[in-house]
Amino acid sequence: MANLDSKIPAGPIQDKWTNHKFNLKLVNPANKRKYDIIVVGTGLAGASAAASLGELGYNVHAFSFHDSPRRAHSIAAQGGINASKNYPNDGDSIFRLFYDTVKGGDFRAREANVYRLAEVSGNIIDQCVAQGVPFAREYGGLLDNRSFGGAQVSRTFYARGQTGQQLLLGAYSALSRQIKKGTVKMYSRREMLDLVMADGQARGIVVRNLLNGEIEKYSAHAVVLATGGYSNVFFLSTNAMNSNATAIWRAHKKGAYFANPCYTQIHPTCLPLHGDNQSKLTLMSESLRNDGRVWVPKKAGDKRPASQIPEDERDYYLERKYPSFGNLTPRDIASRNAKEVCDEGRGANGGESVYLDFEDSIKRLGKKAIEEKYGNLFEMYQTITGENPYETPMKIYPAPHYTMGGLWVDYNLMSNVPGLFVLGEANFSDHGANRLGASALMQGLADGYFVIPYTIGNYLASTKFTAVTAAHESFKKDTEEVENRVKKLLSIKGKRTVDDFHKKLGKLMWNKVGMARNEKGLKEVIGEIKELREEFWKDVNVVGQSKDLNQTLERAGRVADYLELGELMAVDALHRNESCGGHFREEYQTEEGEAKRDDENFRYVGAWQFEEAGKWNLNKEELNFEYVKLAQRSYK
Amino acid sequence: MNGNNLNLKLKIWRQPSPKAVGAFKDYSVSVSPDASILEMLDELNNDLERRSEEPVVFESDCREGICGTCGLVINGQPHGPIPKIATCQLHMRHFKDGDTIYIEPFRAKAFPVIKDLAVDRSAFDKIIQAGGYISVNTGGVPDANEIPINKNIASEAFDSAACIGCGACVAACKNGSAMLFVSAKVSQFALLPQGQSERKERVEAMVATMDEMGFGSCTNTYACEAECPKGISVRNIARLNREFLIASLSSQNVEE
Numbered sequence: 010m011a012n013l014d015s016k017i018p019a020g021p022i023q024d025k026w027t028n029h030k031f032n033l034k035l036v037n038p039a040n041k042r043k044y045d046i047i048v049v050g051t052g053l054a055g056a057s058a059a060a061s062l063g064e065l066g067y068n069v070h071a072f073s074f075h076d077s078p079r080r081a082h083s084i085a086a087q088g089g090i091n092a093s094k095n096y097p098n099d100g101d102s103i104f105r106l107f108y109d110t111v112k113g114g115d116f117r118a119r120e121a122n123v124y125r126l127a128e129v130s131g132n133i134i135d136q137c138v139a140q141g142v143p144f145a146r147e148y149g150g151l152l153d154n155r156s157f158g159g160a161q162v163s164r165t166f167y168a169r170g171q172t173g174q175q176l177l178l179g180a181y182s183a184l185s186r187q188i189k190k191g192t193v194k195m196y197s198r199r200e201m202l203d204l205v206m207a208d209g210q211a212r213g214i215v216v217r218n219l220l221n222g223e224i225e226k227y228s229a230h231a232v233v234l235a236t237g238g239y240s241n242v243f244f245l246s247t248n249a250m251n252s253n254a255t256a257i258w259r260a261h262k263k264g265a266y267f268a269n270p271c272y273t274q275i276h277p278t279c280l281p282l283h284g285d286n287q288s289k290l291t292l293m294s295e296s297l298r299n300d301g302r303v304w305v306p307k308k309a310g311d312k313r314p315a316s317q318i319p320e321d322e323r324d325y326y327l328e329r330k331y332p333s334f335g336n337l338t339p340r341d342i343a344s345r346n347a348k349e350v351c352d353e354g355r356g357a358n359g360g361e362s363v364y365l366d367f368e369d370s371i372k373r374l375g376k377k378a379i380e381e382k383y384g385n386l387f388e389m390y391q392t393i394t395g396e397n398p399y400e401t402p403m404k405i406y407p408a409p410h411y412t413m414g415g416l417w418v419d420y421n422l423m424s425n426v427p428g429l430f431v432l433g434e435a436n437f438s439d440h441g442a443n444r445l446g447a448s449a450l451m452q453g454l455a456d457g458y459f460v461i462p463y464t465i466g467n468y469l470a471s472t473k474f475t476a477v478t479a480a481h482e483s484f485k486k487d488t489e490e491v492e493n494r495v496k497k498l499l500s501i502k503g504k505r506t507v508d509d510f511h512k513k514l515g516k517l518m519w520n521k522v523g524m525a526r527n528e529k530g531l532k533e534v535i536g537e538i539k540e541l542r543e544e545f546w547k548d549v550n551v552v553g554q555s556k557d558l559n560q561t562l563e564r565a566g567r568v569a570d571y572l573e574l575g576e577l578m579a580v581d582a583l584h585r586n587e588s589c590g591g592h593f594r595e596e597y598q599t600e601e602g603e604a605k606r607d608d609e610n611f612r613y614v615g616a617w618q619f620e621e622a623g624k625w626n627l628n629k630e631e632l633n634f635e636y637v638k639l640a641q642r643s644y645k
Numbered sequence: 646m647n648g649n650n651l652n653l654k655l656k657i658w659r660q661p662s663p664k665a666v667g668a669f670k671d672y673s674v675s676v677s678p679d680a681s682i683l684e685m686l687d688e689l690n691n692d693l694e695r696r697s698e699e700p701v702v703f704e705s706d707c708r709e710g711i712c713g714t715c716g717l718v719i720n721g722q723p724h725g726p727i728p729k730i731a732t733c734q735l736h737m738r739h740f741k742d743g744d745t746i747y748i749e750p751f752r753a754k755a756f757p758v759i760k761d762l763a764v765d766r767s768a769f770d771k772i773i774q775a776g777g778y779i780s781v782n783t784g785g786v787p788d789a790n791e792i793p794i795n796k797n798i799a800s801e802a803f804d805s806a807a808c809i810g811c812g813a814c815v816a817a818c819k820n821g822s823a824m825l826f827v828s829a830k831v832s833q834f835a836l837l838p839q840g841q842s843e844r845k846e847r848v849e850a851m852v853a854t855m856d857e858m859g860f861g862s863c864t865n866t867y868a869c870e871a872e873c874p875k876g877i878s879v880r881n882i883a884r885l886n887r888e889f890l891i892a893s894l895s896s897q898n899v900e901e
Contacts (some may be wrong), residue, residue, distance in 0.1 A: 061783040075706070077770050079810050080714050085707045096790065132784070139786035141779045141839045143803040150793030168803060174711055175806060182778035189774040197767070220759065249706040283679040286688050289708050389709065392734045458783045506694040508687070552694050558760045560702060561694060 013266070013616055013630040016419040017121040022636050023103075026125045029420070030463055034470035041066035044469050045229035047214055048072070049201045049256050052081030053173070053450060054433025055235030056180035057457025063187030065462055070227055071184070071193050072216060074200040074251060074563075079181045082237060082249040083453060086173025087294035087386065088157065089165035090137075090450040092130035097154050101162040103127045110448060111637045113159040113339050114413070114441020115590035115606065117269070119614070120636055121420060122438045129459040130451055134166055136458055140179040144168050155382075157446035158295055159339040159644075165447045170294050170386045176450055180457070199225065200563065201256040202494075203487045204232060204263045204429065207477045211260075211429035213484060215491050219563065222556040224491050226479040230472075231428045231465055234260060235457065238412035238434040240273065242571045242578065243523070244515025246409035247279060247292040253567040254574050257416050257435050265424040266616035266628060268417035268437035270574070271582035274444055274591045275524050276410030277343035280393055281362040290408035291393060293365075293386055295446040298336045300370035300379065301403070303327050303343070305363050309354035315364055315402050326350060334644040341443045341591045341604070342644060344407035348524050349602070357404050366402035407524060411449060413440045413591060414581075417616040417630070421464035422456060425616075427472070430465060432456035437614065442590025495555050498565045503548030507565045510545050514538065514568070514575055522579050527595040531583040535576055539623060542572040573622055580617075580625060587611045599641070608639055650675045651737055654745040655689070657701055660758050667758065669747070678738040682725065683708060683715060685737060686748075702761035708733040710874060713809035716816070717762055718749040723813035723872045731811060731874040751816035755823070755859040766812050768858035769826060775854035776847040777830045779839050798836055805832040807875045814869035814877070820861030825869035827855050828885035829877050835888050845892035852889055 018029040036044065044067050048059040051073040059071040075081060093106035106127035111118055134152070138144065144166050145153040154163040168175040187193040198219040205213040205226070213228035239254035240246035261267045278298065280291045304323045311318065326346055328335045338346075347363045350356065357364050371379050376399060380387070387398050394404075415437040416424050422438070423430050433453040440448060477483075521534035545568070553559040588597040588604035589611070597605045614630040652675050660667030676685045683705050690700035705715035710731040717732045719725035725735040740746065748762065756764040794802075806829070814825035831848050834840030840847070863882060870879045 057783075064782045075714070076704070076766060077810070079770075080706055080712045082707060082712070084712050085709050094789070134789045135786050136781075136783060138789040138792060139779065139781045139839060141802075141834055141837050143799050143806050143833065143837070144789075146794055146796045146799045148796050150795055150799075151790045168806075171711065171807065174809075175803075178806065182773065183781075183783070185770065185774040186778045186780060195770075197770075249712065250708060251706050284677050286677060286680050286684050288681075288684045288687050291709055388729075389734075392710075392730055393736065395736070395738060462783065502697070504695075506691050508691050508694075550694060550697060552697055553699055558702060558763070561690075561700060 013417065013425065013614070013628055014419065015119060015630055016421060017119070018420065022121065022124045025121050026128055033463055033467035036466045036470045038066055042068055044068060045070060046231050046233060046465065047227060047229040048233045048235060049214060050081070050234065050236035050435070051078035051184065052083035052235065052237060052433065053177055053180055053453035054457045055233070056081070056177070056184040057454050058233055058235060058432055058461045059193050060180060060183035060187050061458050061462045062465070063190070063192035066192065069187070069193040070196065070229060072196045072199045072201060072214070074198065074219060076197055078184055078195070079178060081177060082252050083177045083450070084174045085249065086450055087170045087292065088296040089155065089167035089172045089447040090133065090176065091157065091164050091445070091447040092134045092166060092451065093127055093164060094131050094134060096152060097163045099162045101164050105162065106130060106164065108637055109160050110439070110445060111441065112642060113445040114443050115604065115642055116441065116608070116634060116637070116639055117272070117589050117632065118439055118441030119632060120634060125460070126439050126452060126455050129455045132459055133451060133454045137176055137179050140182060142168065142175045142179045155296060156299055156337060158298065158337045158343070159445040167296070170296070170383060173450060176454065180454070202259060202491045202566065204260045205483050205487050206263055206426070207481055207483045208475055210427045212477045213479065215484070215487050217491070220558055222554070222559060224488055226484045226488055228477055228479045228481070228484065230469060230474055231430065233430045233432060233461065233465070234416070234435050235432040236435045238415065239574060240409040240412055242514070242575050243409040243518045244511050245282070245287060245290050245519070247276060247290050250289065255567050255570050257431070258570040258574055260416060260424070260426070260429060262619050263426065265426045265429055266417040266618050267414070267577060268614050268616040269414035269442070269581065270578045270617065271522070271585060271592050272413035272442045272590060273409060273578070274340055274411040274413060275344045275407040277340055277347055277407050278365065278405045279408035279410070280390070281360070281404055281406040291389070292408070292410060293390060293403065293405060295340065297365060297383060297386060300382070301336065301365040301367050302369060303336050303363055303365055305350045305355045305357065307355070310359050311355070312359045315357065324355070331644045338644045339443055339445060344524060345593060347407055362404040362406040364402040365405045367398065368402070371399065411444055413437065413442060413444055417614065421467065422460055423464065423468060428468065430461060432461060442592055494566070495562065498549070498551045498562060498569070499555055501546065501549050501551065503550050505548050506550055507561055507568050510541065510549060511564070511568045511571070514541060514571055517541070518575055518578070522575070522582055525593050525595050526582050528583065531579050535579045535583070538572060538576045538579065545569065545572055576623060577617060577625060581615055584627065585611055585615065650677055651740060651742045653740060656745060656747045658749040659701065659761055661760065663757055663759060676737050678736070680737050681708070681733055682719065682735045682737065683733050702763050704763045705733055710734045711809060713811035716751050716811045716813060718751060718816060720747050723751060723816040724874050728871070729874055729876050731809070751812055753815045753821035754861070755821060756812060756815060768860070769810050769812065771858055772823065772827055772851055772854045773830065776843070776850035779834060780843060792838055794838060802833045802836040805829045805836070805877065805881055808877050809875055811874060813872045813874060815860065817868040817872035818861065819866065819868070820864060822863045823855050823860040824863040824882050824885065825873065825877055825879065827851050828881035831888055832881040832884045835884060844888065845895065848885065848888040848892050
């Protein structure tokens with residue numbers, strides 16, 4: 010077991026980033042074009058990174074499995090982006106955003122990273138406005154803010170319910186400008202299938218061209234992964250159909266440590282399941298909890314329609330249990346409480362959902378005001394369910410949404426593999442064990458616009474490189490391995506489809522590595538996943554050819570990786586004998602049923618080193634809290 | 646949840662490669678009215694795979710109507726018969742037991758078919774690359790509130806910016822014109838103060854690339870607006886025409 014060096018700069022927290030930027034080595038402007046940088050993934054983090062690095066003059070090669078960077082799943086983020094501008098004059102500050110984020114993450118994030126995130130948050134808003142992102146505004150023409158879970162100030166900037174779309178289109182436009190200028194070469198419809206190492210450094214990638222199935226190789230001086238999270242391991246999640254863990258998992262198998270894999274966020278406001286053929290779960294923005302009230306019947310098994318349940322027979326359980334945050338408790342708490350009331354048989358119509366009710370807000374503010382704030386969300390709800398939320402309360406239930414875990418990175422966002430940088434949801438760094446709403450967009454853009462442009466320069470300027478091209482021996486070996494794996498998947502010709510395996514894994518994960526976990530379940534599920542993995546490699550049926558557009562083959566490769574990653578998530582959840590944020594172990598709870606941390610034994614980042622499938626070594630990074638006092642989180 | 650499955654006949658366009666000749670192929674399915682049309686295709690594909698037959702290639706990603714990836718012509722209409730939704734948001738409850746449903750790819754000269762129902766829409770990226778941005782680098786920009794914008798103007802810019810780049814407007818147009826897509830982006834920036842300094846060059850460059858990419862001309866049929874899942878208005882096209890006229894009369898653009 011090794012202790013990891015996070016390379017946190019010395020000095021007071023408010024000076025760390027400023028001093029660090031000054032101490033970083035620079036690449037002089039004329040030399041930047043001599044460096045090739047690969048960026049994999051072109052969502053918020055990847056597109057902002059690729060554009061910013063291109064502007065600086067580096068030779069950037071950007072890869073996406075989508076047909077266009079504008080399709081990345083960042084586009085689906087609805088509610089907003091946090092920034093400590095304090096425009097509403099309600100007491101916000103860099104320190105308060107930092108404090109709320111560390112506390113919201115249940116004291117499992119690295120203080121220095123979170124402080125930097127809060128510090129650059131204001132710059133992000135400035136940048137996006139300059140790009141023409143149409144944020145919501147007040148009548149005076151200035152920017153409007155709203156509140157999100159886990160905060161008592163209004164610091165969330167938004168563009169109706171489509172903030173992610175507008176921010177991504179902003180980053181996409183900046184990226185498009187660099188593509189036109191030739192500083193960024195865009196490779197779309199390419200899926201990264203391996204990381205290539207040479208002389209102990211990350212020096213390139215192997216990709217599959219999804220249009221024709223050709224395996225291609227690309228070399229560079231550094232590789233940046235911004236490939237998002239792994240919630241699709243649950244099969245049903247709010248993630249897009251194609252979101253996957255393959256890029257980070259391949260990097261993990263090449264030596265990059267995977268940190269806190271068990272920290273997964275189950276989002277409280279999603280649409281409930283409708284049937285077996287369901288392909289994904291739809292999120293309704295958390296911003297709805299600003300004006301919607303969450304309730305269930307007081308009596309178990311009450312199947313009356315909502316309108317027939319009188320006021321005094323309703324339990325507004327979040328307002329009752331958490332009076333100071335009410336409906337705006339953090340996501341992990343809101344989700345767990347929803348599960349609890351449904352487990353008690355008090356769900357809406359006796360089923361697996363709770364009400365989110367706008368009746369009072371419509372009475373207070375008028376239908377027009379509600380429509381202006383949430384119109385598109387209400388429409389979306391009606392489209393999917395066929396019910397009108399202006400008249401009957403919405404029904405919601407938690408669903409896997411975001412993964413706080415990811416590849417381990419130091420303060421410079423570099424993994425333990427030299428030259429491999431990881432940004433956005435793909436890394437583990439800023440959200441601890443639970444992410445606050447409207448912080449994912451903030452982190453993706455902070456990493457891409459304002460952190461990586463500085464830290465990657467330092468790496469390039471201070472590293473000696475030998476000449477490595479795609480003709481290098483390592484590329485040959487890795488390309489062969491990728492080709493063999495494709496061949497193997499196509500040659501099994503078993504009886505079960507890729508989706509059959511994925512659904513089965515998803516159920517195992519949801520039941521035993523989902524909202525509540527226990528030792529017995531975790532031990533069982535580790536064996537069950539191993540078994541399922543073996544069956545997969547014996548009995549999967551991958552139809553079609555390798556040298557063709559083959560979506561079944563694409564999914565098969567991703568599911569094969571989930572079958573390894575799922576096990577690691579369970580291993581991590583089993584080892585962490587405490588509850589924190591999104592990781593809730595039933596054995597470790599307070600008398601009131603809240604997550605009970607064990608700071609003495611688990612105040613560390615668990616970073617797993619891959620040895621072979623089913624075998625990992627644990628490395629630790631101790632977390633020190635100098636500025637935020639460790640405390641039992643309270644939102645009461 | 647709703648026990649009454651619908652029994653449907655599907656006629657789906659199958660085309661193995663860009664140059665191959667395609668044709669409709671018949672399938673029968675039984676599907677829950679609560680499922681979306683893409684979930685119906687997922688199920689069909691799962692059945693085909695079980696029989697070792699090649700599944701139908703179609704593209705989709707977010708399945709929430711925002712990424713713009715999915716796009717099928719359903720019974721002759723891009724994104725199907727229900728207005729203001731993307732294909733992924735079309736639920737089977739809008740069909741009747743025994744219906745026959747035709748499913749085809751978006752058809753336009755500038756969107757060649759890749760395979761089955763998947764088409765190549767990279768021409769849209771080329772148009773954005775030509776000028777669909779405000780030329781600011783990262784850093785060194787003014788404080789966000791130093792650029793006050795009238796609430797109604799900001800809201801109108803948002804309406805234009807809501808385009809998801811799906812290409813239904815092109816598929817709906819008998820001329821295969823991309824005017825609604827291009828005009829939405831031109832309008833967003835023409836309305837905002839940040840977009841003023843490149844206003845004329847932007848519209849000229851984007852229109853020139855649109856023409857180069859093989860999109861047709863606009864003849865004001867408004868079919869694009871009718872099929873747009875985000876309700877982007879044809880007023881954007883009127884604005885583009887004004888912008889283009891002003892630019893061509895007064896632009897400082899010099900032919901290279």
